[in-house]
Amino acid sequence: xxxxxxxxxxxxxxxxxxxxxxxxxxxxxxxxxxxxxxxxxxxxxxxxxxxxxxxxxxxxxxxxxxxxxxxxxxxxxxxxxxxxxxxxxxxxxxxxxxxxxxxxxxxxxxxxxxx
Amino acid sequence: xxxxxxxxxxxxxxxxxxxxxxxxxxxxxxxxxxxxxxxxxxxxxxxxxxxxxxxxxxxxxxxxxxxxxxxxxxxxxxxxxxxxxxxxxxxxxxxxxxxxxxxxxxxxxxxxx
Numbered sequence: 001x002x003x004x005x006x007x008x009x010x011x012x013x014x015x016x017x018x019x020x021x022x023x024x025x026x027x028x029x030x031x032x033x034x035x036x037x038x039x040x041x042x043x044x045x046x047x048x049x050x051x052x053x054x055x056x057x058x059x060x061x062x063x064x065x066x067x068x069x070x071x072x073x074x075x076x077x078x079x080x081x082x083x084x085x086x087x088x089x090x091x092x093x094x095x096x097x098x099x100x101x102x103x104x105x106x107x108x109x110x111x112x113x114x115x
Numbered sequence: 116x117x118x119x120x121x122x123x124x125x126x127x128x129x130x131x132x133x134x135x136x137x138x139x140x141x142x143x144x145x146x147x148x149x150x151x152x153x154x155x156x157x158x159x160x161x162x163x164x165x166x167x168x169x170x171x172x173x174x175x176x177x178x179x180x181x182x183x184x185x186x187x188x189x190x191x192x193x194x195x196x197x198x199x200x201x202x203x204x205x206x207x208x209x210x211x212x213x214x215x216x217x218x219x220x221x222x223x224x225x226x227x228x
Contacts, residue, residue, distance in 0.1 A: 043219035
């Protein structure tokens with residue numbers, strides 16, 4: 001079945017450091033890929049998405065590129081801020097057939113950014 | 116601009132008690148979902164409703180029932196709560212069952228003692 005594997009963390013960085021959170025996936029067919037962010041005490045919000053190979057999703061300084069050859073969708077940001085402290089989830093929907101009704105999530109990566 | 120609203124936000128139940136978690140969305144979405152979030156497990160799908168009038172099991176449906184009351188509302192019922200159901204529950208919605216973007220509520224933190 002579908003699965004998502006991401007860096008488990010926690011990840012602790014200083015403000016203005018470079019961030020990478022690794023995400024790889026297994027899916028039947030051709031998935032759509034997502035990064036969701038969960039700030040403390042809140043629900044999940046979509047951060048960015050990509051629907052086909054080589055697409056780059058970007059938002060709020062975060063980027064991720066859909067790499068079909070390595071089945072990866074790593075999240076990057078050039079300079080993190082304290083306000084980026086949150087839990088980040090990589091997720092997919094499988095568009096190959098009957099499973100595109102659900103999001104399959106990774107376990108989440110807690111990011112803490114210190115001033 | 117409420118989005119997805121869940122009630123209650125917190126609940127403590129005794130083993131064997133029942134309760135219903137409520138969810139409503141105001142985005143005219145067709146599809147709605149219930150997930151549970153456990154430490155180190157990510158989010159797992161309990162039940163979903165692809166459209167008004169239909170419901171289907173997800174990955175972890177045992178011990179739960181759902182009702183799609185109308186297009187806006189999708190409730191989750193625990194008939195006889197167990198400590199293993201201690202979790203954070205999230206309701207979500209999307210425009211159609213082919214998920215391109217899902218919108219989540221703020222969650223219900225449930226503790227079963």
